[in-house]
Amino acid sequence: MEDTKDSELKRCCSKNILIILGFSFLIAIIALIAVGMTQNKPLPENIKYGVVLDAGSSHTSIYIYAWPAEKENDTGVVRQLDECTVKGPGISKQAEYLDDLEMYMSECMEKAMHVIPQSHHQDTPVYLGATAGMRLLSAENRTQARIIMDKVTHTLNKFPFDLRGARIITGEEEGAYGWITINYLMGEFTQKSSWFNFNTDENSFETSGALDLGGASTQITFQPFLNDTYESPKNMLYFYLYGKYYSVYTHSFLCYGKDQALLQKLAKGIQGTNGILYDPCFHDGYERVMNMSDIFKTSCTQKFYMAYPFNQIKIIGAGNYDKCYASLHELFNTSFCFYSSCSFNGVYLPKLKGNFGAFSAFYYVLEFLNFTSSEVPNKDTLANILREFCSRPWNELKKQYKNIKENYLSEYCFAGTYILTLLHKGYHFTMDTWNRVHFMDKIQNSSVGWSLGYMLNLTNMIPAEQPVSRPLSNSTYVFLMVFFSLILVVVVILALLIFHKPSYIWKDIA
Ligand SMILES: Nc1ncnc2c1ncn2[C@@H]1O[C@H](COP(=O)(O)OP(=O)(O)O)[C@@H](O)[C@H]1O
Numbered sequence: 001m002e003d004t005k006d007s008e009l010k011r012c013c014s015k016n017i018l019i020i021l022g023f024s025f026l027i028a029i030i031a032l033i034a035v036g037m038t039q040n041k042p043l044p045e046n047i048k049y050g051v052v053l054d055a056g057s058s059h060t061s062i063y064i065y066a067w068p069a070e071k072e073n074d075t076g077v078v079r080q081l082d083e084c085t086v087k088g089p090g091i092s093k094q095a096e097y098l099d100d101l102e103m104y105m106s107e108c109m110e111k112a113m114h115v116i117p118q119s120h121h122q123d124t125p126v127y128l129g130a131t132a133g134m135r136l137l138s139a140e141n142r143t144q145a146r147i148i149m150d151k152v153t154h155t156l157n158k159f160p161f162d163l164r165g166a167r168i169i170t171g172e173e174e175g176a177y178g179w180i181t182i183n184y185l186m187g188e189f190t191q192k193s194s195w196f197n198f199n200t201d202e203n204s205f206e207t208s209g210a211l212d213l214g215g216a217s218t219q220i221t222f223q224p225f226l227n228d229t230y231e232s233p234k235n236m237l238y239f240y241l242y243g244k245y246y247s248v249y250t251h252s253f254l255c256y257g258k259d260q261a262l263l264q265k266l267a268k269g270i271q272g273t274n275g276i277l278y279d280p281c282f283h284d285g286y287e288r289v290m291n292m293s294d295i296f297k298t299s300c301t302q303k304f305y306m307a308y309p310f311n312q313i314k315i316i317g318a319g320n321y322d323k324c325y326a327s328l329h330e331l332f333n334t335s336f337c338f339y340s341s342c343s344f345n346g347v348y349l350p351k352l353k354g355n356f357g358a359f360s361a362f363y364y365v366l367e368f369l370n371f372t373s374s375e376v377p378n379k380d381t382l383a384n385i386l387r388e389f390c391s392r393p394w395n396e397l398k399k400q401y402k403n404i405k406e407n408y409l410s411e412y413c414f415a416g417t418y419i420l421t422l423l424h425k426g427y428h429f430t431m432d433t434w435n436r437v438h439f440m441d442k443i444q445n446s447s448v449g450w451s452l453g454y455m456l457n458l459t460n461m462i463p464a465e466q467p468v469s470r471p472l473s474n475s476t477y478v479f480l481m482v483f484f485s486l487i488l489v490v491v492v493i494l495a496l497l498i499f500h501k502p503s504y505i506w507k508d509i510a
Pocket residue numbers: 055056057058059090131132133213214215216217218257258259360361364365408
């Protein structure tokens with residue numbers, strides 16, 4: 001009787017203990033989850049900002065970037081927060097309006113001041129890079145170029161940011177930084193080698209090439225086959241990024257941006273005329289009068305200079321794609337090459353390798369022509385689009401595209417045909433390789449262009465070595481904490497059950 005009472009008391013006690021323990025563990029788990037969710041939130045991110053001004057030949061754009069300070073050496077973390085296009089022409093055309101530069105810059109710089117929190121203004125680096133327009137001016141009139149750059153620096157210093165320099169970048173830098181931008185945004189630099197691909201095959205880490213078309217220059221940059229890296233050392237750049245070596249080919253063609261190419265074409269076309277030029281690259285019914293001084297003031301057209309008895313020319317559109325193509329073809333001299341292969345004008349070009357991202361005017365023009373969304377984006381498709389587009393009368397086009405700037409609209413036939421000629425005759429993209437060219441404007445909301453790569457380099461954000469991997473993320477930490485707590489609870493309950501059960505069993509056996 002005593003024994004039965006005793007064992008009932010024990011059973012009742014252990015049941016209560018189990019309930020109390022189970023309840024306490026349940027509360028502990030809820031508390032852990034609550035603490036994990038509330039207290040273990042990552043510290044407020046320390047965001048850094050940077051501003052780059054791309055002073056192009058046709059206009060200036062301002063890009064505002066942001067990134068978490070503690071992740072700055074990772075690839076792909078810098079994001080474009082905003083961008084702003086400065087109203088007016090490029091800085092190379094500002095020589096007569098130097099006193100207006102502050103007004104010229106102010107709208108976009110004020111936007112940057114608004115987007116970037118005031119507490120960060122003083123430590124936000126600002127870089128200005130001027131490209132081919134200033135390169136040309138510098139070659140033509142060094143003093144004037146210096147005056148403009150000094151004035152630009154003086155103006156930018158009036159804003160509350162940390163100006164780290166305004167300079168004219170070289171064509172090689174322009175090409176290289178465009179290549180870095182694309183591959184950074186696509187995460188190509190940190191592609192891991194997989195266990196089944198553990199070889200030294202040079203194709204296993206393929207980066208994308210970069211094709212940039214500006215108004216005054218155009219750049220081609222890519223990682224060629226290893227055997228092709230020795231022929232022309234002046235075209236090679238060597239990088240050690242995130243623990244890997246890259247040998248990259250680049251060339252910048254000054255005067256082959258689309259605006260200077262048009263001037264070249266006109267300067268060549270005028271030869272032997274009486275000042276009236278029937279131009280197949282402009283639409284039927286289109287007319288434009290140009291000063292001869294505007295055509296010949298750039299050094300790009302000097303090779304076609306002659307004394308003319310007229311100081312203006314009249315361009316009369318005669319829309320015809322095939323004739324336009326033939327006239328543009330003449331701008332690319334492919335008759336001599338002292339290397340194993342050349343693009344044009346005797347410039348070395350290794351065998352094309354991998355995919356290419358084509359941006360800036362490559363994209364603007366082909367986007368307008370609806371080619372970027374074409375299902376069969378090859379050369380013949382583009383030729384057919386252009387054949388149809390170039391033949392359309394100017395009046396009809398103007399009515400259809402009321403919102404497009406007349407200057408751009410009138411030049412899309414020329415520009416599209418020029419792009420096709422440049423890729424085909426200039427860089428030798430064939431039917432087979434054409435589909436490796438991808439026309440792009442943005443990758444994950446960041447504009448593709450040299451400016452991001454320029455900032456990454458100047459702020460030392462691309463490390464030579466692969467950064468060490470980070471500890472657990474917040475969500476992984478909470479998950480693991482709850483998971484192991486649950487295992488612990490189950491183990492303790494099981495242990496208690498096993499610890500208590502034998503006493504009844506042994507009792508029963510006895
Ligand atoms: N919406 C557009 N349609 C057509 N062309 C455009 C458009 N926006 C910009 N462009 C052209 O893109 C080119 C950009 O060149 P830019 O970057 O200023 O020169 P560069 O890089 O040679 O210094 C210019 O020829 C400009 O006219």
